[in-house]
Amino acid sequence: MIMLSIKNLHATIDGKEILRGINLDIKPGEVHAIMGPNGAGKSTLANVLTGRPGYEVTEGSVIFNGKELLELAPEERAGEGLFLSFQYPVEIPGLSTTNFVKTAVNEVRKYRGQEPLDAVAFLKLIKEKMALMEINQSLLSRSLNEGFSGGEKKRNEIFQMAMLEPKLAILDETDSGLDIDAIRVVSNGVNKIKSSENAVLAITHYQRLLDYIVPDFVHVLYNGKIVKSGPKELALELEEKGYDFIKAELGELQ
Numbered sequence: 001m002i003m004l005s006i007k008n009l010h011a012t013i014d015g016k017e018i019l020r021g022i023n024l025d026i027k028p029g030e031v032h033a034i035m036g037p038n039g040a041g042k043s044t045l046a047n048v049l050t051g052r053p054g055y056e057v058t059e060g061s062v063i064f065n066g067k068e069l070l071e072l073a074p075e076e077r078a079g080e081g082l083f084l085s086f087q088y089p090v091e092i093p094g095l096s097t098t099n100f101v102k103t104a105v106n107e108v109r110k111y112r113g114q115e116p117l118d119a120v121a122f123l124k125l126i127k128e129k130m131a132l133m134e135i136n137q138s139l140l141s142r143s144l145n146e147g148f149s150g151g152e153k154k155r156n157e158i159f160q161m162a163m164l165e166p167k168l169a170i171l172d173e174t175d176s177g178l179d180i181d182a183i184r185v186v187s188n189g190v191n192k193i194k195s196s197e198n199a200v201l202a203i204t205h206y207q208r209l210l211d212y213i214v215p216d217f218v219h220v221l222y223n224g225k226i227v228k229s230g231p232k233e234l235a236l237e238l239e240e241k242g243y244d245f246i247k248a249e250l251g252e253l254q
């Protein structure tokens with residue numbers, strides 16, 4: 001069974017075509033990595049999938065759980081079980097992580113026709129996930145992301161992901177590089193929630209993350225298209241040879 005099926009996806013920003021025909025199928029239990037040089041369209045793909053404003057889809061379809069994802073509002077996509085770890089998390093002064101997460105969890109439950117969690121059930125869930133993600137109470141009481149270090153932001157996001165129990169988690173990592181602690185936080189968290197029922201799409205410029213979150217498939221995104229796919233060893237080959245080897249294969253290097 002296919003969980004996510006992207007077919008011939010084209011998208012523009014300000015009239016400029018960024019995605020030029022993406023095709024990708026993801027099944028439950030799989031980890032897919034998307035790599036590619038800066039400006040290839042990796043974040044655009046993540047943003048289009050989660051429905052971030054500012055992008056226009058000009059062609060193609062994205063079927064998620066049998067539904068056309070592109071017709072759903074961002075919160076409906078979350079309700080269907082899509083989670084995006086933001087490359088640059090927002091800060092919300094005055095809103096604690098606990099209250100933010102409570103709202104998010106209950107919105108998803110509402111979408112699925114479930115009652116909101118009562119205080120006791122929410123506390124039980126939060127305690128379970130805090131232990132799993134090795135996160136402490138003080139982080140959850142503070143205003144969302146305000147004054148958080150890079151590592152704390154990541155820990156917080158991964159905690160949110162664990163609370164929401166997504167079917168497909170999309171991780172868009174900064175090209176400038178997470179420090180090694182943040183990489184451990186992200187990968188430990190992802191590996192703990194990974195199951196045969198869910199899937200991960202890990203977007204990364206560098207191979208390093210993939211030492212920790214081991215992909216079943218690696219795809220190279222270049223100039224708005226997936227130009228090459230392969231097993232996890234492809235990530236190592238890219239690291240070793242650089243993206244020029246992709247350009248050479250495409251006949252772009254003289």
Ligand code: ADP
Binds near residue numbers: 013018040043045054
């Ligand atoms: P990547 O994540 O692979 O580095 P992006 O998806 O962020 O690439 O960007 C792809 C292309 O789209 C780049 O050429 C970038 O300059 C352009 N782009 C991204 N966001 C915007 C924007 N808001 N307005 C105009 N161009 C953008």
Ligand code: MG
Binds near residue numbers: 038039043175
């Ligand atoms: Mg970039």
Ligand code: MG
Binds near residue numbers: 043
């Ligand atoms: Mg990016």
